[in-house]
Structure formats: C-alpha cells, structure tokens
Amino acid sequence: MPDARKSRGGAAPATRLLQLRYLAHARSGDKGDTANVGLVALEPEYYPLLVKEVTLARVTRHFKGMVKGVERFELPNLKALNFLLHGALDGGGTISLKTDAQGKVYSTALLRMEIPVPVALARRLAPRS
Amino acid sequence: MTAKTVRVAAGQGFWGDWLEAPVRQVKGGPIDYLMMDYLAEVTMSIMQKQKSRDPRYGYARDFVPLMERILPDIAAKGIKVTSNAGGVNPRACAEAVREVARKLGLSAKVKIGLVSGDDILPRLDELLAKGHELRDLDTGRLLTDVRDKVLSANAYLGMAPMVEALRRGAQVVITGRVTDTGLTLGPLFHEFGWDVNDWDKVAAGTVAGHIIECGAQSSGGNLLKNWRKVKGLENPGFPIAEASADGTFIVTKHPNTGGVVNVASVTEQLVYEMGDPHTYITPDGVADFTSIQLAQAGKDRVRVSGIRGREKTDKLKVSIAYFYGYKAVGTLVYSWPEAYEKAKAADRILRARLKDLGLEFEQILTEFVGVDSTHGPLAGPADPEAPEVQLRVGVRSKDKAAVERFTREIAPLVLTGPPSVTGFAGGRPEVQEVVAYWPALIDRTEIEPFVQVEVLDA
Numbered sequence: 001m002p003d004a005r006k007s008r009g010g011a012a013p014a015t016r017l018l019q020l021r022y023l024a025h026a027r028s029g030d031k032g033d034t035a036n037v038g039l040v041a042l043e044p045e046y047y048p049l050l051v052k053e054v055t056l057a058r059v060t061r062h063f064k065g066m067v068k069g070v071e072r073f074e075l076p077n078l079k080a081l082n083f084l085l086h087g088a089l090d091g092g093g094t095i096s097l098k099t100d101a102q103g104k105v106y107s108t109a110l111l112r113m114e115i116p117v118p119v120a121l122a123r124r125l126a127p128r129s
Numbered sequence: 130m131t132a133k134t135v136r137v138a139a140g141q142g143f144w145g146d147w148l149e150a151p152v153r154q155v156k157g158g159p160i161d162y163l164m165m166d167y168l169a170e171v172t173m174s175i176m177q178k179q180k181s182r183d184p185r186y187g188y189a190r191d192f193v194p195l196m197e198r199i200l201p202d203i204a205a206k207g208i209k210v211t212s213n214a215g216g217v218n219p220r221a222c223a224e225a226v227r228e229v230a231r232k233l234g235l236s237a238k239v240k241i242g243l244v245s246g247d248d249i250l251p252r253l254d255e256l257l258a259k260g261h262e263l264r265d266l267d268t269g270r271l272l273t274d275v276r277d278k279v280l281s282a283n284a285y286l287g288m289a290p291m292v293e294a295l296r297r298g299a300q301v302v303i304t305g306r307v308t309d310t311g312l313t314l315g316p317l318f319h320e321f322g323w324d325v326n327d328w329d330k331v332a333a334g335t336v337a338g339h340i341i342e343c344g345a346q347s348s349g350g351n352l353l354k355n356w357r358k359v360k361g362l363e364n365p366g367f368p369i370a371e372a373s374a375d376g377t378f379i380v381t382k383h384p385n386t387g388g389v390v391n392v393a394s395v396t397e398q399l400v401y402e403m404g405d406p407h408t409y410i411t412p413d414g415v416a417d418f419t420s421i422q423l424a425q426a427g428k429d430r431v432r433v434s435g436i437r438g439r440e441k442t443d444k445l446k447v448s449i450a451y452f453y454g455y456k457a458v459g460t461l462v463y464s465w466p467e468a469y470e471k472a473k474a475a476d477r478i479l480r481a482r483l484k485d486l487g488l489e490f491e492q493i494l495t496e497f498v499g500v501d502s503t504h505g506p507l508a509g510p511a512d513p514e515a516p517e518v519q520l521r522v523g524v525r526s527k528d529k530a531a532v533e534r535f536t537r538e539i540a541p542l543v544l545t546g547p548p549s550v551t552g553f554a555g556g557r558p559e560v561q562e563v564v565a566y567w568p569a570l571i572d573r574t575e576i577e578p579f580v581q582v583e584v585l586d587a
Contacts, residue, residue, distance in 0.1 A: 025354040025393065029402030032267045032568065038400020040393070042354065066505050073406050075419050077435075078396050082403050090494065093566045094171055095453060097494040097523030099502040107353070109504045 015116035022125040023117070024050060026107035033092035035067075035103025037110045040080040047079040053115035059083055062113045083110070135320045137313050137337070138369040141165040141212075142344025144172055144189050150344060150367045151195060155202045157383035160369060162316040163203070165212040166309045166342050167192065173306060174450030174564040176216035177250075177281035187218030188225075196301070197229045203300070204235045210301040211291060211312040217281060219245050223303040227585050236587040242299025244290040246580035247306040249447065249571075250282045256575065263447060263569040272569065278451040280564060284576040285446045287412030288334075289325065291315025293582045306448060310338030310411050313370065321374045331414030332438025333376035336421055339409070340380055340398055340433070341368040347380065347398035348429075349388025354397070361387020366429070377434040379426060390429040412446075412573075415439040445576050449567035454491070455532040456525040457560050459539035460498075462517050462552030469511040471547040472497055472520040478546050479522060482538055488531040496521045519552065525563065532560050 023046045028037045041047040056072045068087030089103050090096040138160040140151030144167040154163055167189040180187025192214035215222040223243040230236040263272035283306035292315050294302045314334040323330040340347050345365040352359055366386025372378040382390055406418035422435035463471040476495045496502035498519035500511040524535045536558045543550050
C-alpha cells in the first residue's frame with residue numbers, strides 16, 4: 001500500500017493508507033432514491049479516527065459518479081457515522097434496474113475507502129497489506 | 130417483587146420472512162406479545178391489485194395459516210398478537226383469522242381486533258379538491274401529475290388505535306398501514322399506561338420497535354462484524370424487546386436459538402435505513418437516535434437506555450403507489466477465457482439490435498455481475514482470468530411492446546454472438562409491471578377522525 005506520511009508541524013506520527021474494512025463495519029438501506037450507510041467503529045477507540053478522516057469531502061469523492069450528493073451525521077453514542085447517498089439507486093425502489101436497487105451493499109462499497117492511519121495501528125490491523 | 134417487564138417478540142420482519150420464526154417465538158420461551166410486520170413501501174399496491182381482482186383478498190394471506198398454527202399456544206399462554214398483515218383489507222384478514230379461531234374452537238377465547246381507516250384511496254379526489262397537494266416528498270411533484278395511475282393510498286397510523294383495541298380486550302389485533310414501530314409501541318403504552326405525550330417514552334418504544342421490526346437482522350442475521358463467528362443461523366433466534374416501565378429495555382432472544390444479540394448486532398440494525406439520526410419521525414413522536422445508549426448486559430442481552438424524544442408533528446406520512454410502466458432484466462453467463470470481454474461484446478451487439486429495431490426505452494442498464502454490479506467503478510478493473518462473468522441487462526419503458534421485444538432479444542445471442550455463453554436455462558425474461566412509490570404528507574386532522582377500532586364478535 002502507498003505511504004501517506006504527513007508532517008503536521010513536523011512531529012505528527014507517520015501514517016499509512018488503510019481500507020475502512022479494518023476499522024469499521026457497516027450496514028446500509030434505502031429510502032426512495034437515497035441509500036444510507038451506517039459506518040460503525042469495530043472498536044470504540046477507532047471512532048475518533050473515523051470522525052477525523054471519514055469526512056464529507058472524502059466520501060463525496062469516493063462515490064463520485066455514483067451518487068448525486070452526500071450528507072454526513074455523527075452518532076458518538078453508537079460510535080457510528082451515518083451517510084446519506086442521494087440519487088444512489090438509479091430511481092430507487094421498484095423503478096431501479098440495478099442489482100442493488102435497495103442499496104443493501106453500498107455499506108461494503110464505503111469500506112473500500114482508504115484513510116490515513118498511524119503506521120503502528122495499521123501494522124497491527126493489517127500486517128500483510 | 131420484581132418490577133413488571135413486557136416482552137414483545139418479533140415474528141416476521143417483512144412479507145416473505147422465515148415462516149418458522151413466529152412459531153418458535155411462541156413455543157421457545159415466555160413472551161407477552163408477538164409483533165409481525167408485513168408491510169414495505171410498495172406492498173400495499175400489490176395487495177390493492179389482488180383486492181381489485183377478488184374483493185376477499187388484499188392482505189398478507191400467509192398470515193392466516195400461520196395463525197392457525199400458533200393460535201392454540203397463543204390462547205393457552207395468553208400471548209397477544211399485533212400485526213399489520215391486514216394490508217388494504219384488514220377486515221377480510223380479521224374475519225379469516227376469526228374463521229380459523231372458530232374452526233379450532235377458540236373464537237370465544239381469542240378476541241380479534243381490527244384497526245382501519247388508513248386507506249384514503251376512496252377519498253383521494255376529495256382531499257385534492259380540498260387543497261391537499263400530496264406532493265412527492267422526494268421530488269416535490271404534485272400528485273395530480275399521476276392521479277389517474279394511483280393504485281393505493283394509505284396514511285401511516287400510529288399506536289393509538291392499537292392501544293384502544295388492546296384496551297377493549299382484543300388478543301389479536303389486525304391492522305392496515307399501522308407503522309412498523311406502532312406494532313411495538315401499542316403494547317408498551319397499553320401495558321404501562323404511559324402518557325402518550327411523554328415524548329421520551331414514545332421515543333423509547335419507537336427505538337424498541339425499530340430494533341425488532343426487521344426480525345433477525347438485529348440478532349445475528351445479515352451481521353457483518355465477525356460474521357463467521359455468528360453460529361446457529363439454521364435456527365435463528367428472532368429478537369425480543371423486554372421492556373420496563375421506566376422506558377429502558379433489553380434486547381434478547383430465546384435460549385437454545387442461533388444468532389447473537391450484542392452491541393454490534395443492535396447497532397447495525399439501528400443504523401439500517403437511517404436518515405437524520407436526530408429526527409426519526411413517526412406518527413407518535415420524534416426519536417433522537419443520538420441519545421441511545423447500548424450496553425452488553427449478559428449473553429445475548431443488550432440493554433438500551435437514555436432515549437430522548439420530541440413532540441409529534443401535525444402531519445402524517447402517506448404512502449401512495451402508482452402504475453409507472455414496465456421493465457425486464459435479461460442475463461447470460463460468459464466463461465473464461467476473456468469472459469468479461471465476451472460479455473461486453475454481447476452487450477454492444479444487443480444494444481445495436483435494440484436500436485435497429487427502433488425500440489424506445491427510458492433506460493437500458495448494463496451490469497457485469499462478478500465485475501461491477503454492486504460496487505461500480507470502486508471495484509477496480511475486471512480480473513482478466515475471471516472464470517465467468519454474468520451479463521445483466523435491464524430495460525424500462527412505458528411501452529409494454531418494447532419491453533416484450535427486448536425479452537426476445539436475449540436468447541438469440543447464444544447462437545449469434547460471442548462464444549462460451551451459457552446460463553439460459555431459465556427461459557425468456559419476464560416482463561414486470563413497475564409500481565412506483567410516492568411518499569407524501571397530510572394533515573393529521575384529515576385522517577384521525579376516520580380511524581376505526583372494532584373487536585369482532587366471536
């Protein structure tokens with residue numbers, strides 16, 4: 001995996017890009033032409049990292065060309081973020097011709113996203129990647 | 130003396146869910162209520178279609194033989210049943226269940242309650258004439274745009290008529306479009322005598338209802354976290370909300386069942402179909418999902434507490450279904466080598482033929498199953514060594530003849546297109562009618578006076 005070392009004020013720890021699948025689990029569903037993805041930290045201590053790195057801008061870029069707009073909500077009580085992906089279902093419900101007309105697996109599509117993670121944590125979570 | 134708890138068990142999470150679940154909920158351990166949710170967004174239109182063909186139908190018909198299986202236990206144990214299986218014909222459903230009770234000699238013992246008044250299809254023109262626009266909540270379009278194509282229109286009712294039916298002694302309450310969560314809220318408000326303006330209690334019951342309304346999806350089914358470790362799904366334990374008078378509750382399942390109830394399984398269900406988590410709107414109140422606290426409280430027990438709510442709105446949601454057009458999906462499987470290249474070539478040929486025939490479609494959608502059908506471009510480039518790729522082409526049109534002709538263009542590709550093709554044993558694709566969903570809002574005051582609660586005579 002590529003290195004994403006960042007020097008914030010020179011002293012920030014080195015980071016590496018890691019797929020969200022190592023940090024979170026997720027479930028998605030639909031409302032009309034909108035899919036939602038609830039992204040839940042696999043361990044409570046990963047939640048601040050998700051809050052910081054799984055930003056509206058990053059998720060919008062991740063789904064570019066697949067959705068028409070994104071909203072982001074934080075649920076610190078559940079260690080979860082909720083994303084609404086508008087226009088994600090090609091009309092949605094019964095109109096959509098898509099295999100995933102009800103957005104059931106948009107959840108796993110978000111888990112493909114990579115975020116910068118401190119190297120030590122990344123090594124522990126995905127030693128071989 | 131232990132404080133009173135009320136156990137509401139989920140029996141069905143949707144129309145088509147596992148038929149053994151309600152039977153095992155009734156027999157597998159103590160429960161007070163069996164809650165069965167049958168209605169999804171377009172279910173009402175399917176039922177409306179069935180009713181228009183035969184006025185005796187229009188409800189979830191498999192509910193009746195199911196009740197026949199569980200009524201003896203329900204009568205013996207005093208378990209109450211709440212269900213929106215009534216669809217667009219709750220009276221016919223309730224009468225069919227009463228017939229079953231009579232046949233079993235239980236009609237004097239098990240009273241059947243009936244909640245109706247959600248169906249506004251007969252009043253639609255009157256409501257439009259009064260100035261209710263019933264705009265599509267998603268697109269803002271006026272209902273008059275599709276008025277002549279409307280197949281069903283139902284307001285989402287809250288818990289009040291359910292509570293009333295239970296108060297009058299009904300043991301099985303059959304409703305039309307009562308919200309999924311209302312099927313759980315009703316029992317809790319009836320049992321605990323909560324004030325319907327206690328918004329935190331409304332929110333707590335709503336969250337309990339939301340957690341169990343999709344059946345095993347909160348007790349290990351479809352659970353992504355550590356999915357390999359979820360054991361015993363041959364016999365999944367459906368969820369049970371064990372509620373206390375203070376508005377807290379435990380989510381659990383019967384002993385000796387598979388699946389798992391843990392913080393992860395409940396959390397995944399909580400975020401399922403979530404919108405703005407601060408504002409989960411039901412007919413009975415507004416729940417704030419950012420207030421929910423979860424804690425493991427033993428094996429397969431999750432404690433849920435801290436839930437806050439806000440006052441109900443003055444609108445009710447209306448679920449309208451209208452006839453949209455036709456669609457069909459055709460598939461073929463191409464094998465190694467160059468499976469994806471072959472499937473792409475077949476798609477090009479198919480599209481050229483459809484164009485030559487001058488067929489009009491609103492949309493032609495091509496997906497390559499095994500390459501991009503669920504994750505699109507995020508899946509990355511196709512594996513050139515993929516053992517097979519399924520070509521999946523869907524079309525949609527207002528013109529039935531165009532869709533029908535499309536269904537005849539798939540099979541010819543087998544002998545007139547790229548090689549190494551198979552997977553056509555299923556025959557020609559089926560032309561499907563598209564019934565679309567139109568969510569709207571209406572003033573509560575237009576609906577609530579029409580809601581009826583009855584308890585049928587034995």
